[in-house]
Amino acid sequence: MRKPEERTIDYGVQEMLVKAREEGIETAFDRADAANNRCKFGMEGVCCKGCLEGPCRISLNGKGPALGVCGADADSIVARNLLATVVEGAASHAEHGREVVLTLLKAVRGQAPYKIADEEKLYSLASGLGIDTDGLTVNQVAEQVALKALEDFQKQEGVLNWLKLKAQDKTVAKWEKLGILPVNAHLEIAKAVKRQAMGCDADPVNLLKGILTVALVDGYSGLHMSTDLQDVLFGSPQLVRSEYKLGVIKREYVNIMVHGHVPVLSEKVVEWAQKLHGEALQLGAKGINVVGVCCSGNEVLMRRGIPVATNFASQELPIVTGAVDAAVVDAQCIMPGLTKVAGCYHTAVITTMPYVKIPGAIHIEFNPRAADDAAEKIVRLALDRYQQRDEARIRIPEDKIEVYAGFSTKQITGLLQKLNKERPLQPLVEAMEKGDIYGIVALVGCTNPRTKQDWANTEVAKYLMRNNVLIVGTGCAAHSLAKFGLMSPQGVEYCGSGLRRVMETLGGLVDLPALPPAWHMGSCVDNSRIDELLIAVADYLGVEVSRLPVAASSPETHHPKAIAIGSYFLTQGVDVHVGVKPPVGGSELVSKALTAGAGEYGLTMEELFGGKLIVEEDPVLAAQKLLERINRKRKALGLSA
Numbered sequence: 001m002r003k004p005e006e007r008t009i010d011y012g013v014q015e016m017l018v019k020a021r022e023e024g025i026e027t028a029f030d031r032a033d034a035a036n037n038r039c040k041f042g043m044e045g046v047c048c049k050g051c052l053e054g055p056c057r058i059s060l061n062g063k064g065p066a067l068g069v070c071g072a073d074a075d076s077i078v079a080r081n082l083l084a085t086v087v088e089g090a091a092s093h094a095e096h097g098r099e100v101v102l103t104l105l106k107a108v109r110g111q112a113p114y115k116i117a118d119e120e121k122l123y124s125l126a127s128g129l130g131i132d133t134d135g136l137t138v139n140q141v142a143e144q145v146a147l148k149a150l151e152d153f154q155k156q157e158g159v160l161n162w163l164k165l166k167a168q169d170k171t172v173a174k175w176e177k178l179g180i181l182p183v184n185a186h187l188e189i190a191k192a193v194k195r196q197a198m199g200c201d202a203d204p205v206n207l208l209k210g211i212l213t214v215a216l217v218d219g220y221s222g223l224h225m226s227t228d229l230q231d232v233l234f235g236s237p238q239l240v241r242s243e244y245k246l247g248v249i250k251r252e253y254v255n256i257m258v259h260g261h262v263p264v265l266s267e268k269v270v271e272w273a274q275k276l277h278g279e280a281l282q283l284g285a286k287g288i289n290v291v292g293v294c295c296s297g298n299e300v301l302m303r304r305g306i307p308v309a310t311n312f313a314s315q316e317l318p319i320v321t322g323a324v325d326a327a328v329v330d331a332q333c334i335m336p337g338l339t340k341v342a343g344c345y346h347t348a349v350i351t352t353m354p355y356v357k358i359p360g361a362i363h364i365e366f367n368p369r370a371a372d373d374a375a376e377k378i379v380r381l382a383l384d385r386y387q388q389r390d391e392a393r394i395r396i397p398e399d400k401i402e403v404y405a406g407f408s409t410k411q412i413t414g415l416l417q418k419l420n421k422e423r424p425l426q427p428l429v430e431a432m433e434k435g436d437i438y439g440i441v442a443l444v445g446c447t448n449p450r451t452k453q454d455w456a457n458t459e460v461a462k463y464l465m466r467n468n469v470l471i472v473g474t475g476c477a478a479h480s481l482a483k484f485g486l487m488s489p490q491g492v493e494y495c496g497s498g499l500r501r502v503m504e505t506l507g508g509l510v511d512l513p514a515l516p517p518a519w520h521m522g523s524c525v526d527n528s529r530i531d532e533l534l535i536a537v538a539d540y541l542g543v544e545v546s547r548l549p550v551a552a553s554s555p556e557t558h559h560p561k562a563i564a565i566g567s568y569f570l571t572q573g574v575d576v577h578v579g580v581k582p583p584v585g586g587s588e589l590v591s592k593a594l595t596a597g598a599g600e601y602g603l604t605m606e607e608l609f610g611g612k613l614i615v616e617e618d619p620v621l622a623a624q625k626l627l628e629r630i631n632r633k634r635k636a637l638g639l640s641a
């Protein structure tokens with residue numbers, strides 16, 4: 001069993017791990033230690049459970065079976081397993097996107113209690129989608145936009161509307177030539193499930209092409225569509241101050257933890273927490289304190305400044321404080337272990353989605369039509385549980401830290417306009433040309449109970465910042481950086497002199513000593529914001545994104561969604577680092593196609609798109625490899641190395 005300080009670098013989480021152990025409570029870190037003797041076949045991707053002839057396992061040392069019962073070899077099995085993983089991720093994001101579309105549609109038809117918050121963004125989407133808005137009301141425009149989005153789940157020919165709306169033309173032409181353009185999200189997901197089923201696609205190269213199509217579904221029907229329509233409904237983020245770490249849980253308040261991904265729910269919980277403030281006072285509390293976990297936390301942080309308690313790996317630990325009255329979850333990244341921990345306290349775990357239920361949780365079904373009813377019930381349940389607290393068992397770590405979040409392309413260009421009104425991207429591009437911003441790295445993805453929480457995420461970021469690389473973060477990786485001061489003005493302490501100078505100049509525009517050198521761009525689906533920023537810079541320079549000195553890194557990844565997002569960045573020609581080995585080592589063909597450089601091994605990602613996968617567990621080595629890739633791209637662009 002690892003000691004608390006070997007499991008996480010977050011002191012508050014360490015303190016709660018000690019408390020959990022004292023109270024006999026098991027957490028994900030304990031289970032990760034217990035599962036340490038992992039199956040080598042599974043780790044390398046050569047276990048096939050696709051039918052009842054098996055499971056079949058392909059020998060890793062050549063001394064056992066080289067083929068499954070059906071004759072599938074290691075290349076086919078590894079490629080099929082990888083496709084299945086990417087499909088899982090893309091399906092999660094595409095369903096997220098579709099649920100937001102349906103909420104928008106119901107809202108503008110008067111069937112759900114939400115309003116349009118960002119008309120400017122709505123009209124810009126409508127114009128990009130070719131909608132004639134003349135004579136239409138705002139709600140009618142939104143209805144047309146929503147119907148265009150729904151087409152991406154229905155049409156039987158053509159290309160995703162959202163892909164045509166968002167991607168660079170040259171890159172689309174490249175994808176078209178390769179035959180990987182997706183028609184509709186559901187169709188491609190169904191086709192991918194079929195092609196990896198027993199007796200279908202066994203050609204690893206063809207399967208890899210299938211992965212790329214599904215990666216584009218993830219990017220456009222998942223990431224971009226979700227972010228765009230959430231901004232329309234709830235507003236585009238602007239710079240906002242807030243706080244992080246377990247110290248944001250307040251003893252004298254009713255505490256509600258929102259966890260999952262879909263802001264359609266968490267926005268309403270925040271609204272009803274404000275509405276029922278008076279009732280909390282009547283109970284003797286000072287109010288209702290909503291805190292975030294994972295990407296629901298990111299969503300309400302970005303738009304409302306709601307504080308964040310922690311990220312994925314330690315999601316059970318807020319409950320161990322004894323002061324969380326309700327933990328409300330929607331979908332994705334919800335550990336079933338939550339209810340076991342909550343069962344040791346007074347905390348109500350509330351599931352809300354008909355397809356995400358957990359034994360031991362209270363289910364309050366949430367749907368957009370009855371959003372207010374459900375949110376009111378949830379907050380009332382928290383008020384009720386507050387009265388059942390065991391004061392003697394409450395211990396809340398004091399540690400908390402200031403953060404600035406809310407970076408979106410709109411917010412960034414708005415800020416840069418203060419330096420150059422006509423051409424706002426010019427100062428950013430100049431800083432990149434001079435090397436003051438040597439490159440941009442997207443620090444994204446998860447934390448993983450198998451690894452030391454927050455450590456690799458922060459180490460990669462700090463090393464890169466010292467070398468003047470601007471960090472843009474999302475997901476639980478952004479939480480890691482925020483928890484350790486990299487998303488506050490004090491983060492410039494870690495920067496090289498060029499990056500520090502740029503952040504101090506930009507900070508002066510918003511009355512801060514500096515802008516944080518790691519920009520919080522939101523949740524997992526908000527990787528679209530990073531994509532949008534890169535496309536804006538690339539368009540400004542008249543090149544494809546694949547030529548920019550940029551990269552993506554997910555040092556502590558665990559979720560299939562993160563693998564899908566990484567695959568999406570690869571299709572853009574962006575180098576992608578992962579710090580946890582993906583299960584592809586059993587096939588030389590698949591691993592080389594992903595990781596080899598152009599000209600090093602037949603057809604590779606780098607050959608096709610301009611970026612490759614970098615697998616490196618050591619964060620310093622990973623950062624050095626990323627710098628080397630950025631350096632190459634700088635040279636190819638004619639910039640100083």
Ligand code: MSK
Binds near residue numbers: 312333447475523558
């Ligand atoms: S929540 S997918 S652990 S980032 Fe988006 Fe965090 Fe990874 Fe879930």
